[in-house]
Amino acid sequence: MKHFEFIKDLLEKRNIKHSFHKVSSLSIDEIVKSLGIKYSEGLSTLIFRYGGDKYVGILRRDDKNIDSKKLKKYLGTSRVSFASDEELKSIGFEPGLASPLVLDLLQGENKINKILIDESFFEMNKVICGSTSSELALEIKRTDLEKLIPIFERVDIMVPNERRQNVLNDTRKKRILTGDRPTGKLHIGHLFGSLMNRVKFQEEYETFILIANIHALSDNRDNPEKVKQSIGELLCDYYASGLDFDKSTVYIQSEVPETHEIFMYLSNFVSVQQLMHNPTLKTEIKQNNMEDSTPLGFFIYPTHQAADILCVNADLVPVGKDQAPMVEDCREIARKFNNTYKKEVFGQPKAHFGVPKNVPGIDGNAKMGKSLNNGIYLSDSEEELKKKIMSVYTDPNRIHATDKGTVEGNVAFTYHDLFNSNKEEVADLKARYEAGKVGDVEVKEKLFAAMNEVLTPIREKRREAEGKKAELVEKAVEGSKKVSKIARGIADEMKEAMKIEF
Numbered sequence: 001m002k003h004f005e006f007i008k009d010l011l012e013k014r015n016i017k018h019s020f021h022k023v024s025s026l027s028i029d030e031i032v033k034s035l036g037i038k039y040s041e042g043l044s045t046l047i048f049r050y051g052g053d054k055y056v057g058i059l060r061r062d063d064k065n066i067d068s069k070k071l072k073k074y075l076g077t078s079r080v081s082f083a084s085d086e087e088l089k090s091i092g093f094e095p096g097l098a099s100p101l102v103l104d105l106l107q108g109e110n111k112i113n114k115i116l117i118d119e120s121f122f123e124m125n126k127v128i129c130g131s132t133s134s135e136l137a138l139e140i141k142r143t144d145l146e147k148l149i150p151i152f153e154r155v156d157i158m159v160p161n162e163r164r165q166n167v168l169n170d171t172r173k174k175r176i177l178t179g180d181r182p183t184g185k186l187h188i189g190h191l192f193g194s195l196m197n198r199v200k201f202q203e204e205y206e207t208f209i210l211i212a213n214i215h216a217l218s219d220n221r222d223n224p225e226k227v228k229q230s231i232g233e234l235l236c237d238y239y240a241s242g243l244d245f246d247k248s249t250v251y252i253q254s255e256v257p258e259t260h261e262i263f264m265y266l267s268n269f270v271s272v273q274q275l276m277h278n279p280t281l282k283t284e285i286k287q288n289n290m291e292d293s294t295p296l297g298f299f300i301y302p303t304h305q306a307a308d309i310l311c312v313n314a315d316l317v318p319v320g321k322d323q324a325p326m327v328e329d330c331r332e333i334a335r336k337f338n339n340t341y342k343k344e345v346f347g348q349p350k351a352h353f354g355v356p357k358n359v360p361g362i363d364g365n366a367k368m369g370k371s372l373n374n375g376i377y378l379s380d381s382e383e384e385l386k387k388k389i390m391s392v393y394t395d396p397n398r399i400h401a402t403d404k405g406t407v408e409g410n411v412a413f414t415y416h417d418l419f420n421s422n423k424e425e426v427a428d429l430k431a432r433y434e435a436g437k438v439g440d441v442e443v444k445e446k447l448f449a450a451m452n453e454v455l456t457p458i459r460e461k462r463r464e465a466e467g468k469k470a471e472l473v474e475k476a477v478e479g480s481k482k483v484s485k486i487a488r489g490i491a492d493e494m495k496e497a498m499k500i501e502f
């Protein structure tokens with residue numbers, strides 16, 4: 001305990017940022033699992049006896065093993081062994097409870113003769129190490145830890161720990177990031193484009209769902225009330241589509257200011273010209289009549305979205321096809337950042353498309369959109385659904401039921417393909433439509449039946465969600481705190497890479 005007090009005092013006096021994490025076991029595997037860290041972020045303090053009665057303290061990154069031959073050669077002796085429990089106690093450590101922060105003190109007291117730090121230590125950013133308490137692990141920045149061990153010998157005596165290195169990527173689940181702008185209620189485009197995949201993947205992936213209220217303000221700045229209200233609507237839609245709020249982390253963009261910081265750092269890796277040529281952005285600027293005056297906040301949203309994706313280092317991004325260029329840009333930005341600073345801060349997030357093309361609007365627009373007034377919403381009543389289906393865009397050149405019609409680009413058939421599980425019925429309708437042997441009404445009535453079957457349980461679950469809105473908002477605020485912490489870690493790694501941390 002005396003060493004633990006010493007460590008706490010030392011960190012406070014030197015004003016060094018750190019945190020203690022509760023652990024329930026001293027096993028490295030357990031600690032890595034329970035804290036969700038990588039082995040390469042763990043650091044063990046090992047004490048060896050050598051040359052008779054001398055002791056050496058060695059810092060070992062937990063994805064490495066000490067190569068005993070190299071160690072013996074370095075120490076110039078053939079006799080090196082782990083210090084026994086008795087020997088550890090005589091030095092002042094409880095077995096299994098050493099900490100790098102006490103090594104300097106022990107060296108000063110001549111209880112250990114040397115401190116060896118391996119090369120691999122200097123590649124670390126965040127370090128999780130012992131605190132001399134059996135219940136707490138210490139998190140500290142490697143550069144700060146280095147300052148607290150003024151006298152040591154830098155060595156190259158480690159080999160990879162194959163087992164741990166093999167599971168390096170398994171220590172945390174792969175991550176998903178995706179989300180929506182709170183600009184209204186969600187529609188069937190969202191359902192197929194993204195929502196269904198979120199539900200499908202929520203067990204396998206650690207899932208983060210972003211409610212992008214800052215993005216929403218970029219073309220709704222005069223309507224903050226709508227954006228605020230829409231947060232509740234999105235939460236109900238998520239719940240209705242089967243998202244489990246205990247498995248997935250739903251969060252609110254404005255509650256994670258670290259993403260703005262990360263955006264700023266990333267913005268050096270994308271050019272204005274690249275954004276100007278982004279096809280989705282171009283279409284949206286046109287649709288919003290912003291060609292003469294595009295708010296900067298709207299113009300930069302693809303890069304800000306890259307910050308959203310990278311702030312949790314997401315692996316998979318389930319989105320609609322309109323977002324393909326955004327995810328592509330994000331991958332390029334991540335690659336450029338890593339290459340420029342020679343540090344693998346980011347992985348390569350992959351887009352995952354629920355449907356090969358955006359779900360079209362009921363008006364025939366290639367994309368159904370919340371802000372385009374052409375959607376069938378998950379919250380629509382049966383009557384609204386029927387009314388919308390009856391007005392769905394079909395083949396504009398077909399006047400009579402006996403005219404030969406076109407199925408390609410016919411929105412009623414696109415919806416049939418998505419919703420109607422009776423594939424024979426769909427094939428029959430298509431054949432008769434092309435032959436001029438079926439009227440729009442029959443096509444649409446059958447479409448209504450198929451869609452209503454899928455949407456009824458969602459509609460009912462959504463009604464249930466309405467009564468839980470406050471609870472869901474609270475979960476999203478909680479989720480934001482979790483994401484904020486992860487994003488802080490990423491922002492700090494970026495700062496270190498860019499040499500702007502002090």
Ligand code: ATP
Nearest residue numbers: 180181183189193319320358359367368369370371
């Ligand atoms: P807005 O019109 O306000 O931009 P939106 O309907 O485009 O709203 P967003 O919140 O911008 O919805 O997009 C959320 C996610 O839903 C994105 O991944 C987007 O690609 C996907 N998405 C939106 N519309 C469709 C659609 N029609 N088909 C498939 N996916 C879609």
Ligand code: MG
Nearest residue numbers: 181322369370
């Ligand atoms: Mg959109």
